[in-house]
Amino acid sequence: MTLKWRHDNNTPVSVTIQNPLLPPAEGDSSFGESLKLTGIPWLNRHGRLCHGTIKIDRGLLKIDGSAAAGDITTIPDHITEIIMPGYIDTHVHFRQPGQEYKEGIGNGCLAALAGGVTTVIDMPNTIPPTCTFAVLDEKRRLWQKLGRVGWGLFLGCNGCEQIPTPASLGIDPAGIAALKVFMARSGSCAAVSEPEILACLILNWPKIAVHAEDETLFPADTAGLDHSSRRPRAAVISALQILATSLELAQRQLGRVPECRLILLHASTCEELHWVRRMKDLGYDVRAETCPHYLHFTAEDQIKNGAQIQVNPPLRDATDQQALWQALADGTIDFVSSDHAPHAPTEKASANPPSGIPGIEKMWPLMALAAESGRISWRRALDLAAQNAAECYAMRDRGVIADGARADLVVLRRTSYKDVDMPRKVVTKAGYDAYRHLVLPWDVERVLIAGKTVWEQATSRAVPLAEEVYAVQSSC
Template identity: 35%
Template sequence: MSDTVDLVINGGTIVSPDSRYSASIAIKDGLIHAIGAPEAMPPARQTLDASGLYILPGAIDVHVHFRDPGYPQKEDFASGTAAAAFGGVTTVFDMPNTLPTIDTPEALADKHTIASSKAYVDYGLYAVLGEDSIEHVPGLIEGGIIGFKLYMGNTFGRIPSPTTGAMLEAFEVVAPTGKRISLHAETNSIMERRESRLRASGRTEAIAHLDARPAVVAVEAVARAAILAEWTGARIHVLHISSAAELRPLAEAKARGVDITGETCPHYLLLSEHDYETFGGVIRVNPPVREATNRQPLWDALMDGTVDVIATDHAPHAPEEKTRPDIWTVDCGFPGVETQMPLMLTEVNRGRATLEDYVRWSAENPAKIWGLYPRKGTLTVGSDADIAIVDINREWTIDDAKIQSRSKISPWQGRKATALPIHTLVRGRFVMKDRVLQEDARGSGRSVHAIQQMPPATPRNTDTTMAAITSRSER
C-alpha cells in the first residue's frame, strides 16, 4: 500500500457484534481504508495511539429531540450534536415535534438548512405522520427524511393523535414507500381520562404521572399498531419500550412476520418508581419510568432480540421547567444522548451484557433497521469511519452542570460510571478529541437520508386501501 491515508489508529481493541480483536485502522477520505496489523498500514498524515482503549462503531441514536427550530433555549442542533459527540454518538435521528411541526415539505426544508449549518455529527430527520400530513407523504420523502413519526399519545408539543382510521390510511400510504414509521405507542384516550380524574382528585405529586399511564396504555397501542402494520405491510418501530407487558405483543407480532422493531432506553433499564422520591418532576418522561419489576424483562428482551435497539429519547428542558411543584405542569423528558454510552458500558462492566451485545444494540441494529448498513453501524473496510474510542475503565461521576446539552438537569446527576468516550470521529474527522469539542467540525454533519437504502416494500391488501376504494368507478 503506497497511498498515504489521512489517519491511522493504532493500539486499540476493535469491537464488533461478534468479536473483539487488536488491530490498526486506516482512514482515507472519510472511509475505513484498511484494518490489520500495524506494520501493514499505509503511511499516514496523522496517527492516534489508542492503546488500552476500545474502538467501537459510533452509536446511532434513533430517538433525540433537539428542539430546533422553535425552542433553542432548551437545545439546538449545535448543542445537541455536541452532546452526541461527547457520548460517542455519531448519527442521530431527530424528532419532528419542533415549532413549526415538521409535517410539510417547506418545514422540512427549513429544518435541513438549520441542521446542516450546525451539526457536529450526522443526522436523519423525522417527519410527522398524522391526519393532516398524509397528503404530504410524497413531498416529505422527496425532501429527505429518515422515516415518519406517528404520535398515538400526547407528549411535548401536543401533536394531535390520529384516530385508528387515520392511522390505517397513513400506514396504507407509507407502506409502498418502504419507509419505517416510528410510534409513540401510548393510547391517548386512556391517558387523558386518567389524568383528568387524577387532577380533579388533587393528585399533583410526581408519582401521579405513572398512575396516569399504566402499562396497558402501551400494550394496547403496540398490539393495535402491529395489527395495522400486518394488514398494510407497513414497517413500524416501537419507540421507548418501558414495560414488560409490551414485550408480548411485540414478540407475537414478530412471530407473525410483521416488520416491527423496538427500542428501550437507559432510564427504563436503570431507574424505577423509587427514583420519583429522589428526583421528583425531573424524572417525568413519556412513557413514565415504571416499577422495578419491569427492568429485568427489558434486559432479557434486549438479550434475546425481542427489543432491537438502545436509544435515549433525549428530551431537554430548562431546570425551572422540570422542578415545578405540580407534576402536571412539569415538561416531560430529560437529556440522555451524552450519557447513554457511559451508562450502558458501566452495566457491561457489571456483567449485564457484553461489549459485543452493546455494539449490536447501539450501532449495527439501528443501521440495518433504517437501511444504512454497511455504510453505517460497522467498522469494516469501505464503511464510513464513524468511530467511538472508549476507556471502559474510567471511573467518573455524572455532573449535569458539565454536560454539553443546554439542559442541565437529569435523573443521572451524581450517578457513578466506569466508562467514558475519549475520542469521537464522524466520517474520519474528529468531532471530539481528548474530551474536547472540535469547534471546526460544526456544520460538518450530513443528513443520512441520501445513503438510506431500505429493502423493497411489501404492501399488503392494496385493493382495500382508502385510495383504492375511493378511486373505483361506480358499478
C-alpha cells in the same frame, strides 16, 4: 504531523494525521484525508477483539488486523482503551426550531459527541411541527448550518384531517428516517389513534415509528394523581391493540403481510415486549427501541428524584425493568436510544414540570456499563448501540468497524478514581446528568466522524463534518 493522545496509565499511542485541523474547502477533493490508528484494539461487527491498524482513507475504513477467535465476554484489564463504532442515537429532541433555549441543534450535537454519538435522528415535535415539506425543508437548512454530527429527520404525522402520504406531501420517504406517529399528543404534534387511519398510513409509508400510548385512556381529572397514574399502563395496552388491529386491516386490504416497518419507540413495559415478540412471530416487520432511563430508573425512583426523571411514557416498575434487560440480551429489543428530551432547569423546577430526561451524553458509557457488568454481551452492545439502528433506518454506510464503512469511531477509555473525583461538565442545557449516581467503567476519550477527530476530552473542534445521512447516500 503526529499527535500524542493523552493517557493516564498507558503507553502513548501515535496517531499520524496529515493536515488535521484545517476544515476542507468547498469542493476540496482531499476531504477525509488519510489517517492511521495503531495500538488500540477494537471490536469488529461480530464482537471479536481485534488488534492491528485501522486506516482511514477519504473518510472510510480500511482494516488491517486480526481478530481473536470467539466473542469476548470481558475486555482484559490490561486494555485501557478500545475503539467502537460511533453510537447511532435514533431518537433525540434537540428542540430547534422553536425552543432553542431548551437545547438547540448546535448544543445538542456537542452533548451527543460527549456521549460518543456520531449520528442522530431528530424528532418532529419542534415548533412548528415537522409535518410538511416546507417545514421539513426549513429544518434541514438549520441542520445543514448547525449540525456537528451525522443527522437525519423524522417527518411528523399531524392529526388526520387529511391522511398524509408521500405523494400528498411531495416527500420522498427515502430522504427521511421514518414517519413518526404520536398516539398521545406531544407538544406541537397531534395524536393519531384510529385503526383505519393507521392502516392507511401503514399502506402508504415504508417506515413508521410510533409512540404507543392511547391518550383516550388518560384520566380527564388528574388532580392529586402522580405522573404514572396520569398516563396509565392501560393506555399502552390499548395502543398495542390498536396497532395490531391496524396491521391486520392493512394485511386484509393488501392480501399479504404489509412491508411497512413499524418501530415501537421507547418500550418500557412487559406488555410491549410480549407484543413485539408476537408481531415478529406473525411475520410483521416490527422493531423495538428502549431508552436508558427505563433500564436505570423505576417509578419508585421518581418519588426520590422528582421531576428531573419525569418522562413520557412514565417510568415503570422493577418487573418491567427486569423484562427489559432480558429483552436486550435476547434480541427482542433492537436498539437503545436516548429519547434525549431536555427542558430548562426553571421549567423542571416549576409546579407543573414538563416530561423528558436528557441522556445523550452518556450513551456509550451506559452501554459499556451494561456489557462490562455482564448484563449483556459486548456483541449485543454493538448491535444495540449502532448496528441494528443503522440497519433499521437504512444507514447503509455506518454502524460497524469494517472495511469500507464510514469512519465514525469512538475511543473509549477505562475510567479511574480520578474521573469519579472530577465529573465531566454537563453539556446539555438541561443542566444535569440524570445518571450521576452510576459509576461508569468506560468513558468517551475521543470521537471521529468520517475519520476526523471532532471531539476529544470535552474539547469540541468546530470541524463542519456532519452531513445528512440520506443526502450522502443518495449521492453515492
